[in-house]
Amino acid sequence: MCPIQVTTIRGRGRAYCATASIAKGETVLTSSPIAAIVSQEWLPETCLWCFYCSYPRRNKVRAIAHQDIKRRKTPFEGAGFCSDSCKELAVTSNYAGEWEIVQKAYLALDHEYRAREQHEGIATPAASEVDVEDYFGGHVDADISETEEATDINDSVKLKEYIDRVWNLATRDSALLANTESFVPESERVDMCKLIATCLIRNYYSENSISDPSIQNFDSLMHMQYNEVTRFQDLYRKMEVAGSTMTIPATALQSFEEASKYVPEDIMQDIQLYLFFSAAFEKKDIDIPWAFNHTLFRHVLYREMSNSFGIWDPSEGSDQELLGWALHPKAVYFNHSCEPNIRKVRQGRNMVFIAEQNIEQGDELCIAYGSVAEPVDERRNRLFDNYSFWCQCSRCTRESA
Numbered sequence: 001m002c003p004i005q006v007t008t009i010r011g012r013g014r015a016y017c018a019t020a021s022i023a024k025g026e027t028v029l030t031s032s033p034i035a036a037i038v039s040q041e042w043l044p045e046t047c048l049w050c051f052y053c054s055y056p057r058r059n060k061v062r063a064i065a066h067q068d069i070k071r072r073k074t075p076f077e078g079a080g081f082c083s084d085s086c087k088e089l090a091v092t093s094n095y096a097g098e099w100e101i102v103q104k105a106y107l108a109l110d111h112e113y114r115a116r117e118q119h120e121g122i123a124t125p126a127a128s129e130v131d132v133e134d135y136f137g138g139h140v141d142a143d144i145s146e147t148e149e150a151t152d153i154n155d156s157v158k159l160k161e162y163i164d165r166v167w168n169l170a171t172r173d174s175a176l177l178a179n180t181e182s183f184v185p186e187s188e189r190v191d192m193c194k195l196i197a198t199c200l201i202r203n204y205y206s207e208n209s210i211s212d213p214s215i216q217n218f219d220s221l222m223h224m225q226y227n228e229v230t231r232f233q234d235l236y237r238k239m240e241v242a243g244s245t246m247t248i249p250a251t252a253l254q255s256f257e258e259a260s261k262y263v264p265e266d267i268m269q270d271i272q273l274y275l276f277f278s279a280a281f282e283k284k285d286i287d288i289p290w291a292f293n294h295t296l297f298r299h300v301l302y303r304e305m306s307n308s309f310g311i312w313d314p315s316e317g318s319d320q321e322l323l324g325w326a327l328h329p330k331a332v333y334f335n336h337s338c339e340p341n342i343r344k345v346r347q348g349r350n351m352v353f354i355a356e357q358n359i360e361q362g363d364e365l366c367i368a369y370g371s372v373a374e375p376v377d378e379r380r381n382r383l384f385d386n387y388s389f390w391c392q393c394s395r396c397t398r399e400s401a
């Protein structure tokens with residue numbers, strides 16, 4: 001048993017703390033991911049299960065059988081495993097049938113991406129031709145109750161309602177939907193869609209299969225910190241419109257066009273990404289047994305942003321390559337410190353957390369979210385830009401005093 005427990009610390013939220021003393025070098029936690037994605041760039045050489053990167057040699061075992069590869073034009077068709085046993089583990093560590101559906105979803109996203117990238121026969125329909133119900137296959141969310149009040153950006157509850165309304169409006173706005181097919185996401189954002197699809201497919205299988213305690217369920221993801229509102233607030237404060245008002249008028253919700261004037265560009269990109277995601281799965285020939293909507297999509301998107309772990313290639317020394325991303329529900333309670341007492345090491349698919357020094361009972365266990373070599377202002381700004389928090393660790397507090 002690991003001598004650690006989750007405790008709440010003022011100003012830092014939940015945190016792992018030691019329940020007994022821990023000796024330097026002791027492993028405090030080993031975590032396996034609920035979902036992981038190898039980035040498009042490294043797919044041909046990186047094992048989908050253990051993340052061993054054999055670059056420049058390609059993976060030995062293909063994910064998709066030769067006879068099933070129709071055109072071999074999309075990245076996932078080149079994906080694979082370093083061994084048959086890794087492939088076997090990938091298939092058997094899911095619910096029955098789940099792995100095949102995940103592969104289908106990846107191919108659907110790849111096809112949508114490639115089609116948009118190459119403008120392969122995509123005719124942008126006129127706004128009047130877009131049938132919203134048809135576009136979303138009936139998955140359009142019900143609207144939330146009308147509010148006639150202005151929205152104060154600092155009021156998190158009201159702002160969440162505003163954000164929900166904006167997403168509802170966006171997914172019904174025929175002008176936006178008509179133009180949406182000309183939007184080509186960056187390849188890393190397509191990778192993000194694959195990670196989200198993996199989680200939503202797990203949600204479907206968790207709800208529709210006989211429970212298997214060895215498989216992590218979607219619920220474990222929901223315990224991760226949800227950063228949608230704080231991200232909106234941070235981005236909004238940087239917008240020009242925000243210079244004049246921290247209040248969004250009630251009239252903004254009359255139409256998506258009006259509402260979008262008060263939506264930061266990065267959030268508009270998130271909405272476009274969802275429209276891309278749903279377009280990939282609303283094609284007639286794609287048979288994926290799940291229900292998705294923008295609420296579920298956002299549940300994963302705004303958790304991934306400050307909770308995921310990079311999959312770094314350890315063989316590269318100081319010039320490590322980022323091979324992909326993984327979500328580890330058990331490991332998300334490690335806060336950041338610029339003088340961390342825990343080191344994280346990737347061992348194959350797992351993340352292992354090891355004490356860097358002797359730790360006393362009651363001490364908080366912290367890792368470093370990236371480099372801590374820069375001066376305090378640089379460190380704090382980077383953490384704020386990447387994770388939306390102002391570092392309150394002992395070193396930052398000391399160095400900024």
Ligand SMILES: C[S@@+](CC[C@H](N)C(=O)[O-])C[C@H]1O[C@@H](n2cnc3c(N)ncnc32)[C@H](O)[C@@H]1O
Nearest residue numbers: 012013014225306332333335336389391392393
């Ligand atoms: C991966 S989560 C860690 C667990 C988190 N405290 C929770 O309650 O879920 C990262 C978040 O924890 C908080 N956090 C982590 N390290 C921090 C620090 N040094 N100073 C202030 N907040 C911190 C920030 O809100 C950050 O977005």
